[in-house]
Amino acid sequence: MTEAVPTYECVKIEREGPVTFVILNRPEKRNAMSPQLHLDMCEALDWAAEDDETRVVIVTGAGGNFCAGQDLKLYFRGTEGDAKARARARTAAHEWRWNKLSMYPKPTIAMVHGYCFGGGFTPVIACDFAITADDATFGLSEVNWGIIPGGLVAWAVTQVMNYRDAMYYSVTGEKFSGAEAGAMKFVNKSVPADKLREETMKLANNLASKSPAAVRYTKEAVRSVRNMSKDQALDYLNCKSDALKFMDPEKGREKAMTQFLDEKSFKPGLGNFAR
Numbered sequence: 268m269t270e271a272v273p274t275y276e277c278v279k280i281e282r283e284g285p286v287t288f289v290i291l292n293r294p295e296k297r298n299a300m301s302p303q304l305h306l307d308m309c310e311a312l313d314w315a316a317e318d319d320e321t322r323v324v325i326v327t328g329a330g331g332n333f334c335a336g337q338d339l340k341l342y343f344r345g346t347e348g349d350a351k352a353r354a355r356a357r358t359a360a361h362e363w364r365w366n367k368l369s370m371y372p373k374p375t376i377a378m379v380h381g382y383c384f385g386g387g388f389t390p391v392i393a394c395d396f397a398i399t400a401d402d403a404t405f406g407l408s409e410v411n412w413g414i415i416p417g418g419l420v421a422w423a424v425t426q427v428m429n430y431r432d433a434m435y436y437s438v439t440g441e442k443f444s445g446a447e448a449g450a451m452k453f454v455n456k457s458v459p460a461d462k463l464r465e466e467t468m469k470l471a472n473n474l475a476s477k478s479p480a481a482v483r484y485t486k487e488a489v490r491s492v493r494n495m496s497k498d499q500a501l502d503y504l505n506c507k508s509d510a511l512k513f514m515d516p517e518k519g520r521e522k523a524m525t526q527f528l529d530e531k532s533f534k535p536g537l538g539n540f541a542r
């Protein structure tokens with residue numbers, strides 16, 4: 268029986284089979300991130316990480332927009348005179364947007380539509396994959412407010428944008444479309460708005476069909492080796508491969524080897540690669 272999903276003040280959870288949508292839910296404020304939204308996202312992501320039915324998480328926003336950035340009223344002005352409240356909000360904001368998403372045990376996809384501004388960039392980058400609508404609007408608008416892309420945003424954009432684009436869009440605050448985000452590979456791909464959910468679900472269901480352990484270890488490996496030397500990477504990847512062999516409860520490697528070598532029923536090179 269499908270377990271009931273938890274409810275939060277500023278975040279909504281929806282299921283579609285093995286795929287769980289974790290939805291920023293302040294549509295009337297274009298999903299601007301309040302301190303409460305940050306706390307709710309921390310809890311929601313922890314819940315989905317442990318939920319047995321969830322194999323893939325899609326992070327998106329309610330009401331046709333992804334996120335209008337930090338809530339200027341509640342996150343910035345609202346915590347101005349209260350150092351403890353500011354620290355609590357800042358910790359929670361960093362925790363889910365980077366720490367949790369970038370180390371998430373299950374594959375994550377950012378599904379972006381409408382507006383995505385400022386602090387909304389961080390979760391898009393921290394997710395393993397990102398798909399956007401062609402007509403989405405991205406903007407590193409901090410400079411227009413007289414602030415910098417802080418809370419890790421400036422660092423995060425340099426992880427996925429080339430240096431020229433990161434500098435250009437951070438310093439000018441100029442907007443770019445989903446189609447442009449796709450062309451510069453800020454996201455995996457950009458699709459017509461009316462195909463966004465379908466295309467995102469296609470990727471999600473593909474990921475859900477594979478061995479969870481293999482998917483998890485692969486994404487951890489790709490993420491980790493980026494900051495290693497060749498020799499460190501070789502050693503780490505050998506250890507990681509050995510660890511996967513012992514940790515995969517589904518024994519995906521052995522199963523695939525038997526199917527390919529003995530039963531001759533599995534040829535990933537010909538496309539029958541769902542596992």
Ligand code: COA
Nearest residue numbers: 295296297299335336337338339340382384385408409412
């Ligand atoms: N912080 C706080 N409130 C925000 C917000 C933000 N980042 N973005 C939008 N809102 C609020 C608006 O104040 C408005 O509240 P109200 O109904 O109480 O007046 C509500 O959300 C709807 O916004 P509105 O501007 O009327 O909608 P729109 O569709 O015309 O424009 C945006 C949407 C996102 C283009 C526009 O609100 C905007 O430019 N927001 C700021 C984006 C930004 O620069 N974020 C980075 C912050 S560092």
